[in-house]
Amino acid sequence: MRPEPGQVLHFSEDPTIERFVPHVAVTSIQSAPYVWAVDYDRCPDYWFPRACPRAMAWTGPRTTEEDAARIFGAGCGGRVHAIEYGWLKAVMDVRLFAYRLPADDFAPIGDPPHAVVSKAPVVPLGPPEPVRDLFELHEEAGIQLRVLDNLWPFWNEVTASTVEFSGIRLRNARR
Template sequence: MRPAAGQVLHFSEDPAITRFEPHVAATAQQPEPYVWAVDAEQAPAYWFPRDCPRVLAWPGPETTAADRRLLFDRRVHVIEYGWLPALQTIRLYAYRFDAAPFRPFGSPQPHAMVATTAVTPLAPAEPVGDLLALHRSAEIQLRLVTDLWPFLDEVAASSLRFSGIRLRNADPRR
């Protein structure tokens, strides 16, 4: 589930939203209100239940050969074992928007698209479907671990590109 050219997506567990208003998220690190969405490259980061803590890693142009071997030269998503049942049963939906009102957000690499005005989806929300099958068809390795923190520490110290999402919901560091 990725956006078509000229579109961005917003993933939600609520299939009944008809208008998205800019807001300041509870976890926001900036005071500006936004409507949040993702482009095709970032969409797989949201093929999860909203609150699922996850670490994502992938090779970039600057990644060393040794670090590529950590991932078998592919994108990897890592979650805790306890989140597998939710990943298998969640009903996730995607809203499609025209990309025109959105701009890239984040530096040095943008990790989201944001709009500062209200936006209306192009159509009703679409069921995303089987999240494990999405990972498989995208050739993204999904790893289950008992503890996210060692993997996060390893990729943070490497030349890999990475992201940690909803880490406040992860089991505490051991």
């Protein structure tokens, strides 16, 4: 599930949203109200239930061969997402929806950018689309999906390496 040219996506478990209104997300370090969405490259970060903690890593221009071999292992295409066993059933059972939004209403946020935001209300381009099997999406995108007992050892390795990374909802991971 990726946006078409001129679009960005917002993923939600709520299929009833008719208009997105800027707000300050409870988890945001930003104090300004925004409507949040993602572009083509960052969509895989959201192929999960909203509350699911996930640690994600991928190769970047600074990634050493040693770190790539250690973090990704043999046969990995240079990107890995990790979740905990406790979230496996939720990933299998979630009813996730994608809202297509007009890209012109959004600007990148973050350095490097990790999302796109709008300061104005946004109306979806059409009804939300059910997102199909999340495991199949990962497989088709060449993203290794790991299921771990605990995310923290993996996260500590990733953040101490030269790979690029993102963690979402890590506060929900096991301690």
